[in-house]
Structure formats: structure tokens, C-alpha cells
Amino acid sequence: MLNELKAYKVRPASNDLPYKFETGTQNHEGIAGLLGALEYFEWIGKEFAGPQGDSLKDIYSGRRLTFKQALTLTRAYEFELSRALIEAISSVPGTQIYGIMDMKRLEERVSTVSFTLIGKEPRKIAEELAAAGIYVWDGNYYALAVTERLGLEDKGGMVRVGAVHYNTLDEVARFGEALKKIAN
Numbered sequence: 001m002l003n004e005l006k007a008y009k010v011r012p013a014s015n016d017l018p019y020k021f022e023t024g025t026q027n028h029e030g031i032a033g034l035l036g037a038l039e040y041f042e043w044i045g046k047e048f049a050g051p052q053g054d055s056l057k058d059i060y061s062g063r064r065l066t067f068k069q070a071l072t073l074t075r076a077y078e079f080e081l082s083r084a085l086i087e088a089i090s091s092v093p094g095t096q097i098y099g100i101m102d103m104k105r106l107e108e109r110v111s112t113v114s115f116t117l118i119g120k121e122p123r124k125i126a127e128e129l130a131a132a133g134i135y136v137w138d139g140n141y142y143a144l145a146v147t148e149r150l151g152l153e154d155k156g157g158m159v160r161v162g163a164v165h166y167n168t169l170d171e172v173a174r175f176g177e178a179l180k181k182i183a184n
Contacts, residue, residue, distance in 0.1 A: 038067075044165075045070035074165045081163040081172060082111040088176030089161075092183045094118035098150065098158060112162035117183055122156040125182055129159075132178040136161045 007013075007020040014020055045053070045066035053069035060068050083103055089095050096116045100109045117125055122138035129136050139157040140147040147153040163172055 041070040041074075042066050044073060048073055077165050078111040078163070079106045080169065081165075081167060082106050082109060082113070084169050084172040085111060085113045085161060085163055085175075088172055089113055089115050089179065091176065092117070092179050094183055095179075110162075111164065112160060114158040114160045116152065116155070116158050117179075120182065122159045125159045125179075128182045129175070129178055132174075132181075134161075134175050134178055 002017055007015075009020060009022065010024050013022050013024065042063065045068075049066070049069035053065075053072065056065055056068050056072065083106060086097060086101055086103070089097055090101070094117050096118075098114045098116075100106075116122065126136050126138040137160040140153060141157075141160060144153065147157045152158055161175060
């Protein structure tokens, strides 16, 4: 059936499968990047799995085990980062966090938090945090309908801060301290 499908392609591309569905030169950078990402997560799994990853050995083996261990560790650590971010922001009087804040529901969110601070424009908060060496985003992040519905679009949107597995809890604490200074 695939052979019968017309492929919209550049003329020099092959008419044979699977190449007839390539629109041009392969994305060599993407292929190399994917390999790099897989090697990185394999390193995390091998380097940091320890006893926490042992429970997966009954289900998985080989590289699949290593990747599952890496992603399990990453997810668990990002729960800690989410908790720390939510606590840091909510400890600052006048902040409003948008999204799930219930610590029992962290598996339903990522470690990115959007918030506002009464009396401060999101852009100004972002600039002051940048001056402290902390980089965040402000605005609507192309989620215009969300900021409109929340009544925030005409107020500059929100501030969004995200932490991932290579961030530290100390960095989150430093962010919290900088946010407290901005609020005062």
C-alpha cells in the first residue's frame, strides 16, 4: 500500500521505500543529536541508578534497563525540583501560581511553574531575575488563549520558571531568595 501512495518529494529523491517519503536531505544534525541524547541518558542510567534502579531489573535488561533507570531517576528528581519551585514561589507574599500545586499530584505536572506577583509586571520580574543570573520567561509563551482566559494577557502574561534534571536544589533556593528580594 505504501508503494501505491504518491509521495510529495523533491524530484531527485528515490522512488523506493522508505526514501520516497524523504523531502530532501536527511536531518543529519537531528540524527546525531538523537544519538547524543541516547548516550547521555545511558550515562545517567549507568552512573546514577544505584539501588533505586534495582526494582526495574526484574522487568527490563540491557540498554532498555539502563534507559528506564535513567528516566525513572530523572522523573523522581524533577518531582523534587517541582516541589522546591512551588514552595519557593508560594513562600513569597503576593505570588499566584497557575497550575497544579497539590504536592500529591506532582506526577501530573512538569517542573515548570508559571506565576504572577501582585504589583510587578512579568517583564520587570524577568529582567530583575536575569540581573541576578537567573533566567526565566515572561509573557504568554504562545499560549495566548490561556493568558486571555486567565485575564493576564493585558497585564503582560506570567513569569515562567523551569528546572530540569541538571539543575540543583541550591539553584532553586537561590531563585527563591532573588524572588523574595524582588517582591520587597
